[in-house]
Amino acid sequence: MKILATAPLRGPGLAVLRSLGEVVEEPWITGPAEPMKLLGDDALAARLSELGADVVIAEADPVKGAVLDLPLVAIGSTRGDPTNVDVPGATARGIPVLRAPGRNADGVAELAVALLLACTRGVVPADRDVRDGGVFRDGTIPYQRFRGWQLAGRTVGLVGLGAVGRAARWRYEGLGLQVRSYDPFADDATDDDLDQMLGEVDVVSMHAAVTPETVGLLSPERFARMREGTVYVNTARAALHDLDGLTAALASGHLAAAALDHFEGEVLPVDHPLA
8 A cells, every 4th residue: 555645744643644655745844944835635635646555644735636536445644633634525435534532732832832921921011121221111110010910819711621721720620720621521511501601711722613603703892701811722723713803802902912723714814903
């Protein structure tokens, strides 16, 4: 069996994969200065045909169209949600699609903690002041402008208790935060009423999956339910909150800060109020 991997692979799983067949590694991304090598579905199909590959493993390349016309044994997507694969199309052709749920749960949880600390300690504006020579700007001292929270003793509410939510839970606990959680599919979630939890925590940390039921889960009304001065962290997907509602809550001062790892289309327009 021949396997074409356009996803970057590493770790013990790679040795297991090599035991199953010949692995041709052509990652779409390598170093920070290297150009990306994303293949469209026609180019990917041509490369698979050239190699005579039976399996494709992709992270970003679209696996659809001409790729699905090939006699593939399996398709692997190194993503928790295989958004780069035409799953219905593959299913119609009898090609199994494998995914990697929770593959980067620890990394995302670490990012959530980093973003929370950046918000509560004013890391970004403080860094900017130092670089711009504004340490004592407007006759003030940094202690006045960046008197941050002590996280220990505060309460964080997790929205979603899947792989990332669970990885974040013990990290937040390690910082001394009291952790509450809402997830209708997790028996060990502490709360079964999202609205009530939102009004009783100091930090809201979003870790839900995007489904028809969770799109816009945090609406303007739910931002309004949060305590004044709440910090909102979203390391999941932008579709889970109403951006206009979030923007208004920040502009009014109702929310103290927000840290977002994702925007629709991957980019926040430079003229957006949050930019």
